[in-house]
Amino acid sequence: MDEALVERMREFGETIFAEMTQRALAADAVNLGQGFPDTDGPAAVLDAAVEAIRSGRNQYPPAIGVPELRAAIAEHQLRFRGTTVDADTEVLVTAGATEAIAASILALCEPGDEVVVFEPYYDSYAASIALAGAVRRTSVLRFPDFAVDEASLRAAFSPRTKLVLLNTPHNPTGRVFTRAELDLIASLALEHDAYVVADEVYEHLVYDGEHLPIASLPGMAERTLSISSGGKTFATTGWKVGWVTGPAALVSAVRTVKQFLTFVSSGPFQPAIATALRLPDSFFAGLRDDMRARRDLLADGLADLGLPVSVPQGGYFVVADAAAWGPDGLAVCRALPELAGVAAVPVSAFLDDRTSGVTLVRFAFCKRPEVIKEGVARLHKAFSTA
Numbered sequence: 001m002d003e004a005l006v007e008r009m010r011e012f013g014e015t016i017f018a019e020m021t022q023r024a025l026a027a028d029a030v031n032l033g034q035g036f037p038d039t040d041g042p043a044a045v046l047d048a049a050v051e052a053i054r055s056g057r058n059q060y061p062p063a064i065g066v067p068e069l070r071a072a073i074a075e076h077q078l079r080f081r082g083t084t085v086d087a088d089t090e091v092l093v094t095a096g097a098t099e100a101i102a103a104s105i106l107a108l109c110e111p112g113d114e115v116v117v118f119e120p121y122y123d124s125y126a127a128s129i130a131l132a133g134a135v136r137r138t139s140v141l142r143f144p145d146f147a148v149d150e151a152s153l154r155a156a157f158s159p160r161t162k163l164v165l166l167n168t169p170h171n172p173t174g175r176v177f178t179r180a181e182l183d184l185i186a187s188l189a190l191e192h193d194a195y196v197v198a199d200e201v202y203e204h205l206v207y208d209g210e211h212l213p214i215a216s217l218p219g220m221a222e223r224t225l226s227i228s229s230g231g232k233t234f235a236t237t238g239w240k241v242g243w244v245t246g247p248a249a250l251v252s253a254v255r256t257v258k259q260f261l262t263f264v265s266s267g268p269f270q271p272a273i274a275t276a277l278r279l280p281d282s283f284f285a286g287l288r289d290d291m292r293a294r295r296d297l298l299a300d301g302l303a304d305l306g307l308p309v310s311v312p313q314g315g316y317f318v319v320a321d322a323a324a325w326g327p328d329g330l331a332v333c334r335a336l337p338e339l340a341g342v343a344a345v346p347v348s349a350f351l352d353d354r355t356s357g358v359t360l361v362r363f364a365f366c367k368r369p370e371v372i373k374e375g376v377a378r379l380h381k382a383f384s385t386a
């Protein structure tokens with residue numbers, strides 16, 4: 001095995017999510033760390049999965065995904081994004097968005113290529129870049145508004161830039177990138193002839209502002225791979241059904257890599273996600289409104305503790321500055337399950353420049369309201385000075 005690759009991967013070790021979830025279980029803590037819902041998705045979607053299992057759809061699905069899901073993804077892109085994609089050549093079903101991201105990076109990057117990433121970034125991004133032998137170049141989004149820093153972003157580009165990895169709505173900050181920010185990213189991608197991989201898994205969870213796909217901007221459709229999944233929107237994170245859409249040539253390149261990663265996955269869950277994508281507009285509006293209320297419940301509870309809080313525009317998470325609880329967010333999060341009976345995740349786990357967020361902590365609000373209230377109550381009991 002390539003010793004350099006082994007050394008590159010050694011830095012990653014166990015994910016922060018696995019560590020904090022284990023600490024939560026050991027302490028019987030309220031888990032506001034890992035971003036998974038604690039309720040099931042819509043009954044019609046679950047029933048569709050059961051029907052698929054019972055009707056014998058349990059073997060390998062087609063390599064590019066079952067036809068009804070690919071058609072539903074194409075319908076979704078037209079319905080919500082106003083873009084037309086060919087279900088047979090411009091859509092690829094993957095084992096969740098994580099595989100889609102990894103396969104896209106491996107397909108488009110060669111050793112020594114540079115990938116521009118906004119930090120804090122989801123942890124799998126760095127691992128996938130390292131597996132490709134590429135180099136990550138970061139631009140920092142800073143608390144509390146997490147706006148794009150133009151000077152920092154321009155400095156991240158170079159003649160070796162091959163790819164921009166964009167996540168909006170953004171995990172962990174909840175930032176929904178503005179049209180001006182996306183225009184800047186697009187102009188730099190065009191200037192450097194770089195591809196864009198757009199991670200849009202929180203596309204239906206926007207509470208303030210509007211999700212604008214970068215693929216819809218002038219000159220970007222032909223160089224952008226757009227990625228999403230059913231896990232976050234339909235509370236089916238364990239099903240691992242994701243997808244990539246984009247130009248046929250780029251999707252074909254991703255498919256070539258994907259076949260040697262998982263080959264195929266999630267057979268009976270694919271038709272169920274097709275059912276989910278065709279749910280009425282009222283479902284998506286209701287989901288957004290319900291999650292906005294949960295966001296406000298958690299953000300207000302943390303603010304009442306005296307913590308500076310960044311209220312997210314989208315996604316699953318609230319970021320707070322826990323400097324009052326200690327100078328190191330990682331140490332704070334390791335202590336919280338025993339100290340307060342609550343689990344959270346340090347934002348420093350998603351940073352190269354750890355000085356930009358060493359005291360920041362991420363809390364998940366994709367939980368039942370009563371669970372959020374219990375978590376907030378435990379934090380108040382442990383830290384309130386009242």
